[in-house]
Amino acid sequence: MLRVVVSTLPALRPLLRRRPLLNPKPPTRSRLPQRTFRALSSSAPPATPAPSAAGVGEAVEVEEHLTRCAAAGRAPLRVAVLVSGGVDSSVALRLLHAAGHRCTAFYLKIWFQEDFRNFWSECPWDEDLKYAQAVCDKIDVPLEVVHLSDEYWNHVVSHIINEYRCGRTPNPDVLCNTRIKFGAFLEAIENLGFDYIASGHYAHVVHPSVENTDAPSLLQLSKDKIKDQTYFLSHLSQSQLRRLLFPLGCIKKDEVRRLAAQMGLPNQGRKDSQGICFLGKVKFSEFVERHIGEMEGIILEAESGDYLGNHRGFWFYTIGQRQGLRLAGGPWYVVEKDVQNNVVFVSRNYYSLDKRRCTFRVGSLNWFDDSGPGNSERLKCKVRHSPEFHDCTVTKEHTEENGDVLVVHLSEDDQGLAAGQFAVFYREDLCLGSGIILDSWDEMSFPVCSRALEIARLEDKSSLGKPVRIINLEHIVKPEQEAIKAA
Template structure:
């Protein structure tokens, strides 16, 4: 058995209570109980170069990254497989997911029967080669069954709480992490609709789209009373934070969005989304975060695809409305319980938001006439 050491305790020890030693103690105790030798594999350098640096770059660009997804594709089934896992027939992981042979001869990633704990969303950027090398022994069970098995086997982890949060942060606060690596980068806070300067922010990376908490601290005192204010958009080029009092412009649930940089686990898009297919939507299930919530929806090639530099842009529509569609996060696509892949949610431009506000104003005027 192998313990992957990725915590950044050396750089962040002054900010954080390092959790890796507790993890190592639990892993060691389980390994002793099972009679399996345990070896620690330091992947801190690889993790920094392939996950943390990307996370910081995404935050600097004003997006909300998901390092947990990157950790699986780039470290656990990426660098670890290349350095260690390839010497074994399979890489065994405790994810709630299943890797099964498909009718086409390719390996498929399928959901766990436990829809709350199912972790295929976090594995949705794996490649066909990575899925083929993986084995998920807990994937056919639900969490309660695994707890029962742990108790029956008297495992030291039988009552341990589930891990939460970004995998490398441990108990470190996200804002403290960002300030440590990105520092402060002050810039103007501008009202979306009027372009009026309202104050100064400490750095775009401290703010997320739709955020309300803490906005008053970056506004001039004479502007705070006009709120509540919400983060509407971020422009990394001009280092501008756009805010608005129009709640619906940024936080109203949406039923459509775009994704780019799509990874298809099979190596190619499903029938109906390949370049040679006739244009038209394909019905799939769409999941935009970890958890049991997923939407019936449609996916089609976007007209913006020709300007994407070959990244592949798709228009996504869901049968429902979601208020948490953050740029930089992932949308995963499913055909029943089979995970097909995932793409990165694109950010709406300032022009799109202004158009929304204008359309909304027009509808309000029409209702009032």
């Protein structure tokens, strides 16, 4: 039987009671007030020897380099540790405990996690919370369960729905970090005496020394470049960043797995979670259909204007998408969308050299250092969460519509530029910050022919008749070829 924890922290008790979902409100970016940097907790007791890395009575050595990103040199601190029941957050908690910090674990229950009966026959978070509780019991660390469903709806889910209705492609994981995990939650515990919030993210935060508290905290790439999650953390404010610890920033994933086994953690063999943070086992198409609905539209070939088939609504598709089009003669790729007329344009030539994209604009800029990058500075950037970087040059501009923007010129082309996604900028291993992709607007954007544009604007599309049947000639075997194969 799962033990549901009742918080002993008075400030969190209102968040433990389930409240009805509020009407969606315009999402606001959480901006915490500037807080004086505290290297040590004034309420912390004198330092004590670090506990063993296993459990009570189990002697497992933790090498010094493994606790470097856990701020072992500043122990003891009071740390609020976000746990999910997964291996990463559990090892992060164990390393902080081993470094000598006073830890309290927190499990956040957010979107869908109490309305699961609409989608599943069993509770989607029950197993996660059981594992989190088992890990905390082994280490003898208290676990608090915090409800943030309303906050998640108001500041993440409603924004995602509105963005898809406008034809853009938002990133819910970036918003979840900024507005919930290190936004609403950080604000909820602001007056409880915690020095830092920690989690199992693969990233490294370098905080200023006690002698230089006015300097900004820095976000650096983790040691594991494949698992690195600085992309998802790039839109945090400086006041949020300076309150964070990421103990896994100095460790690679395979070493985390080894540590989980060495520490005897109950979830050591558990698989990593995949997909969008709030969906769990719900398919993305089901989420979109439930909250936006369906509206039949047509699919046109961008180069010819040929009518190829129908779709359920432009919001189910993003630029560069290949899966789910159900068109013969492909592969086909989504290359443009007409939001006003609910038309999706596709092409089989998405990767042809004359249709590549290398210039785009970025707005809603956020820099960890107020100055940001220099004008015409050469940087590295990511336009999606992956280990891959683009070399780029950035130019600053100011527009009436979007305020300060960056014009980004990539050194090589990228076909996956989608409005609404984040572009994140780096100077070597240092993450400078990020912005939201507004559009791709250079002369090499994917062209849509005039015939296709005219058909898209037709009010009565029933006159188009039946879709054109496209055959992929590469898969047709001629009689003479059959004869050669037979011989």
